Amino acid sequence: MLRITCPHCGPRDEIEFRYRGDASLSRPGPEDDAKAFQRYAYERENPAGMHLEWWLHVGGCRRALKLQRDTASHVIGGAGEP
Amino acid sequence: MSKPERGLGWGGLPPPGHHGALGRDPVKLQAFMRDAVEVRLAPGMAEALRHAAAGLGLALPGMGESAGTGSATGAVTTLGLAPGEWLALARPEEPGAFARRIASGLEAAASVVETGHGLACFSVSGRAAREVLAKGCRLDLHPAVFTSSTAARTVIAQIPVTLWRKDEAGAADSPVFALAVPLTFAQSFAHFLLGASAGTGAEILPASKD
Numbered sequence: 001m002l003r004i005t006c007p008h009c010g011p012r013d014e015i016e017f018r019y020r021g022d023a024s025l026s027r028p029g030p031e032d033d034a035k036a037f038q039r040y041a042y043e044r045e046n047p048a049g050m051h052l053e054w055w056l057h058v059g060g061c062r063r064a065l066k067l068q069r070d071t072a073s074h075v076i077g078g079a080g081e082p
Numbered sequence: 083m084s085k086p087e088r089g090l091g092w093g094g095l096p097p098p099g100h101h102g103a104l105g106r107d108p109v110k111l112q113a114f115m116r117d118a119v120e121v122r123l124a125p126g127m128a129e130a131l132r133h134a135a136a137g138l139g140l141a142l143p144g145m146g147e148s149a150g151t152g153s154a155t156g157a158v159t160t161l162g163l164a165p166g167e168w169l170a171l172a173r174p175e176e177p178g179a180f181a182r183r184i185a186s187g188l189e190a191a192a193s194v195v196e197t198g199h200g201l202a203c204f205s206v207s208g209r210a211a212r213e214v215l216a217k218g219c220r221l222d223l224h225p226a227v228f229t230s231s232t233a234a235r236t237v238i239a240q241i242p243v244t245l246w247r248k249d250e251a252g253a254a255d256s257p258v259f260a261l262a263v264p265l266t267f268a269q270s271f272a273h274f275l276l277g278a279s280a281g282t283g284a285e286i287l288p289a290s291k292d
Contacts, residue, residue: 059237061164
């Protein structure tokens, strides 16, 4: 069980949150080709280490936050507003 | 057959009486009714909203806080549930009247949505209230942390719950926890409350408008 410190609500249990994927991606622009969209939609790094993630505090303030989490040790580096 | 009282017919808790163990300190469970409106700050209108709310006599507390304001038409409790988002609660009056009053007072500074008919409210009080709620609530409800001016949204028994304190005047040392859940979860939430209070025993009070 993770204990996530929401920037609005303070420390709350993981059960109040929903994981919303990789936060380090940025959407390709209209000038980019299909390959760029393929990478954006499907290709992921899956690092063993620090990872920047979207989490949605659906059981609390209902705001999205960005969270830095170590995928190997579950240590949370920090959370903040997007 | 007489017309059922508005909001009394959804049957969350069993009829008034004793439930569970025959302890010396049964927890008191009660369903109560509130008119509710959700107030959301319109982008860039923070100053206008502050001004309009002051004119209306509506307190807009900070995030995670609750504030009560008395007015000619009755006390209003406002809960700060997210940045720029509040839930204002009042004793039931004419359907829609509370929401209209808030909406006309705040005008374009906020979006005002009436949500009262979608909420079921329960109060849990008595010496064992904290012990009973701790069976499902992950927040620290110790009076030093969850004070009479604290409000929070959390998840209890997989049901989204808005939690605040509804203490009797002059009795801040005996907290009355108030919980609002979506109306469709009222029955399930009542089951949770009954299960959680079976060990200490519960006294079920008649549903109230206060």
